[in-house]
Amino acid sequence: MSFTKFNFHPRIQGGIQAMGYTTPTPIQQKSIPVILQGRDVMGLAQTGTGKTAAFVLPIMQHLIDSPRRGTRALIVAPTRELAEQIHESIEELGRKTTLRSVAVYGGVNKNPQISKLREGAEIVVACPGRLLDLMDQGAADLSGIEILVLDEADRMFDMGFLPDIRKITKRTPEKRQTLLFSATMPSDIRLLAREVLRDPVILRVGDDAPASTVSHALYPVEQHLKTALLMKLLRETQTESVLIFTRTKHRTTRVAMQMKTAGFPVASLQGDLSQSRRQDALSGFRNGRYQILVATDIAARGIDVTRISHVINYDMPDTVDAYTHRIGRTGRAEQEGDAFSFVTPEERDLVGNIEHVLGERIERRTLEGFDYALPAPAGSGGGRRSSVSHTRRELPAEFLSAVPAKKPSSHHFSPRASGRRGR
DNA sequence: AAAAAAT
Numbered sequence: 001m002s003f004t005k006f007n008f009h010p011r012i013q014g015g016i017q018a019m020g021y022t023t024p025t026p027i028q029q030k031s032i033p034v035i036l037q038g039r040d041v042m043g044l045a046q047t048g049t050g051k052t053a054a055f056v057l058p059i060m061q062h063l064i065d066s067p068r069r070g071t072r073a074l075i076v077a078p079t080r081e082l083a084e085q086i087h088e089s090i091e092e093l094g095r096k097t098t099l100r101s102v103a104v105y106g107g108v109n110k111n112p113q114i115s116k117l118r119e120g121a122e123i124v125v126a127c128p129g130r131l132l133d134l135m136d137q138g139a140a141d142l143s144g145i146e147i148l149v150l151d152e153a154d155r156m157f158d159m160g161f162l163p164d165i166r167k168i169t170k171r172t173p174e175k176r177q178t179l180l181f182s183a184t185m186p187s188d189i190r191l192l193a194r195e196v197l198r199d200p201v202i203l204r205v206g207d208d209a210p211a212s213t214v215s216h217a218l219y220p221v222e223q224h225l226k227t228a229l230l231m232k233l234l235r236e237t238q239t240e241s242v243l244i245f246t247r248t249k250h251r252t253t254r255v256a257m258q259m260k261t262a263g264f265p266v267a268s269l270q271g272d273l274s275q276s277r278r279q280d281a282l283s284g285f286r287n288g289r290y291q292i293l294v295a296t297d298i299a300a301r302g303i304d305v306t307r308i309s310h311v312i313n314y315d316m317p318d319t320v321d322a323y324t325h326r327i328g329r330t331g332r333a334e335q336e337g338d339a340f341s342f343v344t345p346e347e348r349d350l351v352g353n354i355e356h357v358l359g360e361r362i363e364r365r366t367l368e369g370f371d372y373a374l375p376a377p378a379g380s381g382g383g384r385r386s387s388v389s390h391t392r393r394e395l396p397a398e399f400l401s402a403v404p405a406k407k408p409s410s411h412h413f414s415p416r417a418s419g420r421r422g423r
Numbered sequence: 424a425a426a427a428a429a430t
Contacts, residue, residue, distance in 0.1 A: 133429050
């Protein structure tokens, strides 16, 4: 199976080659022919499955087949980072074409976006808020939209974008082709699908289960020891890029600061940062300038960075879905990845649910030589430490009992291996 | 409760 089979325009084929794509991924194989036919699509797929190219390539083909002026394709995405990433994919895949794309989102000057729209960008990749803003201003005109893509629809719903999506959809022609992608299918998304899709082809790719190339491990630990454990773990583990998730924006900032002070090449990413800082963090993480990225769930979905060898849940996510999405950032493209989760006794309720979905018990690990009995600093709420030095004190035996993993875990973790980022 | 997103 090769990309040549789709008979894309030579200029599109040129972009595919330049990107080094050879074999289409499963979702590409399934959805490209359907989209080329002009059918509406309900796609159940995670990001990182090649989903972006799966809709970008047929869109470009359609636009080249019947040249016309004006904004003709609209892709709506939940986060600025994802919109930017899709826009960049279009620029790369379309480098040999004359098609123009513009990313439309908040936090940055709107004038460059307005000029690109005026100059006649055929493809718009947008977050809902800024797009509506530009529409009200008369700078964006959706009356000529031929293809509408709603990406990560379930997340847009989570973020309360549904009313915005409806407003946007209403401003596009009814006879458009619509593609709706969602990782999960809650009833609200099913409802939205009924509203915006006409006789859709339903494509299901893979399932919600994480890539089998990812090995999972839990590190039971008390809250106040997480940062110390994290640093020791990173110093002793051979890693490529590492993505660390925390529960709050504030904690993201704090952990990143502590790690920076300790000499780790780290950046932080959370929604309160200026857009330029967000971009710097992500691009620096992509190109390896920062080996480590500490982030909120802003980075949990869609963000596509190759070479993430480890995802570390500094805090457990709130839901199994969130866990799946976070650890989906590693183990991509058949590469191996490790997912480490720090779990306090308070956070362990979710563990059972995750294990249920994974269909296996996750290995509990303790880090050799780590002082699990270190007392909490005064004022941090846990002044109940004594000088007992047994490392498993206070953690229920059931919680710690190590169960051999089903498959041999593929971690490159060895207690004494010197990390490449020593100190 | 927290996160993201228009200003």
